[in-house]
Amino acid sequence: MIRFEKVAVRFPGGVTALHDLTLEIPQGQFVTLVGASGSGKTTALRLINRLQNATEGRVLIEGKDVQDRDPIALRRSIGYAIQGVGLIGHMTVAENIALVPQLSGASPEEQREIAKAGVERMRMAPDNFLDRYPHELSGGQRQRVGIARAMAADPDVILLDEPFGALDNVLREEIQDEFKELLGGAHKTIVLVTHDMHEAIYMGDRIIVMNEGRVVAEGTPEDVVRRPKNDFVKKLLGRRRKELQRFAKDSGG
Ligand SMILES: Nc1ncnc2c1ncn2[C@@H]1O[C@H](COP(=O)(O)OP(=O)(O)O)[C@@H](O)[C@H]1O
Ligand SMILES: [Mg+2]
Structure with missing residues (x-):
């Protein structure tokens, strides 16, 4: 279990990237963090392997504050892939x-x-x-x-920040499938960051929707998509809402 407890991140210059964020990622789940650019997804991910420090609050892995772990050993124990570099x-x-x-x-x-x-x-x-x-x-x-x-x-823990972004459509779907197949049932905790609702629905057992440094919705893909909790989620679904609702149902989360 990865647990964020009332985490705030403020950058020098006054940007607050995360506000009082509390969330839980159970061991063995495939969770997608989805939201528009600038919503704080990358910052949240980097807190897990200590590439980013919290200004307030704490992040725990299996009950242990990451601040009490050796950062090098911590990073070696967590897979991490980012777009581009x-x-x-x-x-x-x-x-x-x-x-x-x-x-x-x-x-x-x-x-x-x-x-x-x-x-x-x-x-x-x-x-x-x-x-x-x-x-x-x-x-x-x-x-x-x-x-x-x-x-x-x-x-046991893999963090992926927009890992499929540079792939063309056909290859992206192939690699997504491969990844899903490989990791489905592998009991790994996976956090995938994406701005693409389609990808979030297809890949995640659970989706966490972020906006402006806050969680605005979370649940199974079906829950989030079929009963959008607020206007923000509706907007993220956009014109493709009906299509995505059908898709969430078919891909079974
Ligand atoms: N090192 C930094 N210094 C100042 N502001 C930053 C820094 N990193 C991110 N931010 C700001 O924090 C907010 C969240 O950024 P980020 O977590 O990268 O969002 P996302 O990954 O969802 O696009 C944005 O407003 C971004 O400009
Ligand atoms: Mg990002």
């Missing part, structure tokens, strides 16, 4: 993917196997990609390597 430029794809296993003492053969399985999962041929450097990849390929890296050490 994040790969280490002077390391090959294989080295990037196996970074945490290597730090944890995996042998060179084990690292190679982990990297191989990682790229295969992302629909990339190992022979073609393992020894390339990030600058030799397209944006979508880099993004897939980032996702493979987040999963490489088989962490």
Whole structure:
């Protein structure tokens, strides 16, 4: 269980990114954080692996305040993928993917196997990609390597910040399916940040809708979409409301 207790984040210059945020992400659930740009999703995610500190309140993982954890050990225990950047430029794809296993003492053969399985999962041929450097990849390929890296050490908690954003539509759906299949029933706690309601509904067991640093709705995709609690959620559903309602029902959360 990841628990936010009355968390506020204020940035120098006066922006309050999160207001008094309390929420719970049960162990083993796939939760999507959805909201417009600037609603505080990234800030909320980064509190979990201590890339961001709370100004007020606290974040607990399995009952333990993240502030009491060693930040390096904490980050190694949590998979994290972000859109765009994040790969280490002077390391090959294989080295990037196996970074945490290597730090944890995996042998060179084990690292190679982990990297191989990682790229295969992302629909990339190992022979073609393992020894390339990030600058030799397209944006979508880099993004897939980032996702493979987040999963490489088989962490219990995986944080994903708009991880599918740079992929074209067909590939995005393929990777989303692969990801869902791979992690469905794996009892991992996954927090996926997205501005795309469609993705939030399709991927999440539970959706948390954010606006201006506050949670404005949460529940199963069906609950949130079929009985929109407020105008904000209605607006986020927009013109596609009927379509999304049908979709939430069919994809079964
Ligand atoms: N390092 C920072 N310094 C100042 N303001 C920031 C910083 N990071 C984010 N913000 C502001 O905090 C708010 C929430 O940002 P963010 O969490 O990135 O939102 P989202 O991921 O939902 O787009 C925005 O108004 C953003 O401009
Ligand atoms: Mg963001």
